[in-house]
Amino acid sequence: MTTALIGQPVSRVDGRQKVTGRATYAAEFEVPGLAHGAIVRSTIAHGRIASINSVAAERAAGVVAVLTHRNAPRLAYRPHKGAPDPDVGERLHMLQDDQVNHQGQPIALVIAETLEQANHAATLVRVSYTSETGTTDIERIEPVLPTQKNDQGQVRPPETRRGDPEGALAAAEVKVDYTYVIPRENHNPVEMHATIAAWDGDRLTLWDKTQWVHNVADEIAAVFGIPAENVRVVSPFVGGAFGSGLRTWPHVTLAALGARVARRPVKVMLSRREMYYGVGYRPHTVQRVALGASRDGRLAALLHDGYQETSTYEEFSEALLNASRFLHSCPNVYTRHRIARMNVHTPTYMRAPGEASGIFALESAIDELAVALGVDPVELRLRNEPEQDEFKRLPFSSRSTRECYRVAAERFGWSRRTAASRSMRDGRWLIGWGMATATYPMNYAPASAMARLLPDGTAEVRSASSDMGPGTWTSMTQVASDILGLPIERVKFTLGDTRLPRAPVHGGSMTMASVGSAVQAACRKAREDALTRGGANDVTEAMRRLGQPVEASVDVQPGDASQRFSMHAFGAVFAEVAVDPDLGETRVRRIVGAYGAGRIVNPKTARSQCIGGMIGGIGMALMEHSVVDGRNGRVPNANFAEYAVPVHADAPSLMDVIFVEEDDPHVNPLGVKGVGEIAIVGVAPAIANAIFHATGKRIRELPITPDKLL
Amino acid sequence: MHTFILERPRDLAAALAFHAQAGRNDAPAEYIAGGTDMVQLLQEHVRRPERLVSLAGLLDGHIEAGPQGLRLGAAATMADVAVHPAVVEQFPVISEALLNSASPQVRNQATMGGNLLQRTRCPYFRDVGYAACNKRSPGSGCSAIDGENRWHAVVGTSDDCIAANPSDLAVALVALEAGVELRGAGGQRFVPLIDFHRLPGNTPHIESVLEPGEVIAAITVPASSTARRSHYLKVRDRASFEFAVVSAAVALDMDGGRIRAARVALGGVGTKPWRVPKVEAALAGGSLDPAVLRRAAALAAEGAQGRGHNDFKIELMQRAIVRAIETAGARA
Structure with a gap:
């Protein structure tokens, strides 16, 4: 009998260990x-x-x-x-x-x-x-194109072009063309x-x-x-x-x-x-986004030209431009990625690397275009909803943007928004409502897992994955229990040791897709083996009859779906801010995010991830900034007092997370897309757009601290 | 952390006999009370005293309220003072300044005396990777003046130091014309708080008038016509647990809709807790009309000097004064 644990809001199996101090972290081993x-x-x-x-x-x-x-x-x-x-x-x-x-x-x-x-x-x-x-001041450095071939001969094109973007921009009836800056941020x-x-x-x-x-x-x-x-x-x-x-x-x-x-x-x-x-950090980025559109709000040209800091000894590449190539429909698109080589240490991936930064620029620009056109920001996006991935020229395996806009807007009450900036107030506070689209690729990498069934009706399942917080311990236990038809307390999942079957990197939102699929396959194989050999139709009975362990090891790897489909999670983020017009302080009052991220294995931990992403996005939008002293590359605020991350008082009391129903048979055997990364995407632009709506001030350089709103 | 000797004297006289001195990096011995700031400075090698003299259990921690005003023992914690009924009712600006400081955990540990003696948050002072800091190493130069100085002071600065005083409490206290009782080997003396902290001038490493072997024993806040209608406004980049970008402490004596007397002090902008008597004088006899308040607040900017990243504070501090007075004035 199946216990159908996949999809259930199971509490963390390691929760008690963590809150009682019995979870041992790296520095604590004796x-x-x-x-x-x-x-x-x-x-x-x-x-x-x-x-x-x-x-x-x-x-x-x-x-x-x-x-x-x-x-x-x-x-x-x-x-x-x-x-x-x-x-x-x-x-x-x-x-x-x-x-x-x-x-x-x-x-x-x-x-x-x-x-x-x-x-x-x-x-x-x-x-x-x-x-x-040397150079430690990004304001004084001329960015260059990255090396286009690496040692393995892989070509990394720094530019993409389709149609005639410059011509279309010049001819566009309405255009916006601005530069957006995000400073260095640390994972902390x-x-x-x-x-x-x-x-x-x-x-x-x-x-x-x-x-x-x-x-x-x-x-x-x-x-x-x-x-x-x-x-x-x-x-x-x-x-x-967060990638560190x-x-x-x-x-x-x-x-x-x-x-x-x-x-x-x-x-x-x-x-x-x-x-x-x-350790690395999210690099300082400078991005120009130029958009051209017809009066009726059809995108005609999109130019996205970004650069980012890197070290002199390694070329880190932030995927700033990926989303701009397919998120909205546009026939004429140009993207260019450059790097600023500096005497700094190499940046690295930080939550939704590339997308978090690139989509801040893109979705701020889309909002600027909506204002220029006098079109509602949701409506503008709907008018430019693509039928397929226009960059890869592939259909989307699934794309729930329309449903995300609809559900999130409804939950948020978007229809009550008055379009003009400075038109909504609460006493002294200026109220602003803003939104942005989010996306993050579905990543699926080869993974291995082992499942071992024991005669006493318990199971041990193993994969050398990691759990930096999203709940891998729990979600993998759920998948295994679900497949084996065993109660969750009788399944022990183990991760985090090279003696276990190899797993891919725990990042890029690929863990459930990859390790989850391996766990699923290993458990299926072990279960079938046990049922056949034990001659019973449930695992507990089969194992009791067998009286000896049954073990199955499985390697999974992605098929050719990525040749046939463009596979991404999508979402829509709506934010309400209150801005003190005199003192420049911004408080985020609520955030509503709707996500089409395939199957959600554990709505409870997934929601926690999304709330964490929203709070991280508040940090990105309003306060986080590793100040680099251009004279010598030191970070004077390298501490927890002067580098501000959100505290409880910054988290809005209302953070609403909605997972829209999405059945995607193409992405991976579990049908999951992952939510850890997309959770932060779109939050900063939704807040910046809300601040514009509240104040009429467009802030194109993060973080939006009080001094920028005076 | 460098090796140091921790002295735990049996009584205050023994503690004073060590001739330790707070707030000076060239002092071979320093006092420690709650330690919330000192431990950070030790861990980051900013302070390397040979000897730390613990004041734990040696100083009065009582909070006394009477017709003369308030007396806060130096060992009283921020948490205790913040919620003391007499403080909340009669001196709300003190309670608000404390509750807007640090975190509950820090407030449970940090003391009144230590709060007034906490060192600047100037990140160049706190990062020994920077050789130049006149406050940390006298004569070595100032890294902040031409550096990243969004955190820094715009009033009371010198060419040698622009480090801001970080205390919220001290701002509220100077607005209320508080004083400190100092106790030393030679006896006791009283110093108005406004005279307690020193301007940096060309000796930024000397932050207060404390002599070797002298400690803060108590803070006294006189009863006044303004204290009851007082307010602390703190502007910062996040909602809690952060030092002030700009803050304003105000206390008003109202006669209907008119200001009979006002006390105004600023935080986050001064090298010491910064009272603005000219603003107070301009407010006296005036109304709560925003334009009137703004004209008075503008006097706070006299002599203010931004260094680039902190230029905005000159405007923001005027707005903070206006807002704080409006809020206090609206109170019953």
Whole structure:
């Protein structure tokens, strides 16, 4: 009998562990003989280390070793590119030379008996530099086209064109043409990145905060020139990441290096300030969007030209332009992507990378066009709803934008909106209603899972996935229970260990599509096997009769659906803001989001993800900003006081999340599209558009802080 | 954190005998009370004292209200003062300033004395990766004047320092003409709070008039005709748990629709809690008409100097004054 757990709002299976402090995070593992590492970081952005004196540090109490480029072992650094690594360029090699490439680059590692001793000794390392001229000011740099071919010969076209966009823009009856700026933002999960490394001969165990245990093993194996199977990575719980745990960052190498030299386990945990130098960030972007339309609101031209900061040693590419090519119907489209190479560390993926930024520009511009045309913003989008993906020239596997607009607008009460800006008030407050469209690609990558049924009617299901917060522990348990027809408490799902079957990176909203499909397939196979061999029609009875375990391992991979369909989740986000016209303060009063994201495995955790995305979007719209000091590349507000993220008081009391019914048989066996990424997409433009509606002021540079509204 | 000796003296006299001094980076010994700011400074290596002298249990934490006014023991916590009935009823600006400060957890731990002595949030002061900070390392220069200075002061600044004083409480207190009782080895003295913090001038590393071996023992707030109708307005980038971008503390003595007397002070804009007597004088005898308020508030901008990113504060602080007076004036 099927328990139909898929689609049920099951509470987190690991919830009790988390709230009682029994969920063990990377830095909390108790490893005998542990020493502590503190990283010394550069205070220049570009140059060479002229001298580095560690004598005082070595003599300090409790110090085990001080590693610098002068005494650190030479490391193999075999080529390795995991999916989250930039296609072009090479990661920085830790303590291998005197070159400084960015502010806060690790230049020494101090290992001591206690964390305080290590931190203290780290301040005793004396460094002098020979500075070289570099660029840390994005305002003063000319962006360039990225390298178009990488080492593997893959071509990455930085420009796309269809029709005659420039001609159509020039001829358009109505046009808008503006530039939108989003500053650097940092992920700022609650849990700081941390790694504990312990060697046993040439075998290494890493307890790490990561969204992909296997990539950590692969990279560290490449760095140290050992087989990947010699590296075990354990990461059962992740205290938030938002993308910061996708790549394997330098501190992981340093922990392993330190442990090798010290001949004992070493822990390295980043401080909050180090999080702004030691892991990547959402890059500063500058985007021009020009739209041309006929008077009746048909898009005739769309030009989207964006650039973003990256380091001098790696070309990170933010997918700013993807959505502009297909989200709205337009015959004449030009997109161009460029990079600004600077003496900064490499940016990385942060929640809805590319889409969150690109769609802020696009959906702000669409709103500007709606104002210029005098057409309702929802109506304008409906008039430009495409029949197919006009870039790929493929049908959408499913696209619920119309339904999302309809449902969200109805729930929001959009029909009561008065069109003119500054036309709605609540006492002193100016009220604004704004909306935006959201989309994020459906990603599905090869994944493996193992299901093991036991005679006592319980099951163990495994895949080396991750759970940075969305609820992988829970949703995979649901899928397995559902397929096996077993009560959820009799199914134990395990993730976060390289000893488990390989899973893809836990990012890009692909986990349910990929790992979920693998879990589904493994459980199906195990179930069928058990039923056949046990000669019963339910798993519990079959297993009781069999009296021995049944095991099934399955690898799944996407078929050719992506050749036949354009596959994306879509959504519509509506926001109400109140703006104090005198003081410039903005408060988001409510957000309604409707999403067509395929099947929703767990509406409760999915809703939590969407609420988290909305709050993240409030941060992006109103406050988040890693201020980069253009003089030297430091981030003066690299802390939790001056880098503002939303607090409870910023979260509106009403955040309404609606999942529209969507049955998509093409995307993957589970029919899911994922919601983690799309949840933040469209929120910032909906808020910015609402602020325009409230105030008549169009703010094209985030965050929209009070000073911009005075 | 650097290694330091933590002294836990048995009584105040013993604590004072250590000649520790708050708020100076060149002092070899410093007092610690609630520690909510000090621990951050120690962890980030901004403060490297040889000795920390704990005042835990040594200072009065009582809150006393009487006909003379309010007396707040230096050890009283922000949380206790914020909800004390006499404070809420008779000195609402103090309660509001406290409730708009920090977070409940911090307010449970932080003390009155420590609040007045918390160090600036100037990010250059707090990041030892910047060599230049006259407040942290006298004579090293100022990274903020030509740097990212949206957080910084526009009044009371000098060519050596533009760091803003971060306390909300102090702004409310200077508006109410509060004073501090200081206790040192040589005895006790009283200093009006407005004179307690020093302008940076060319010695920004000296932030208060405290001498070595001297501590704040209590804060006194005189009873006044204005305190009951007082209000604290705080403008910031998020709704809670953030230092002020701009704030205004106002206290009014009303005669019907006319202002008999007004007290006005500003936060987030000054190198010290910034009272604006000229604004007060212009308000006295006037009405609550917005145009009248605005003309008076404009006097706050006299001598104000923006450094680029913080230019907007000069306009915003005037608007904050107007709004705060309107809000206080509308109160029964």
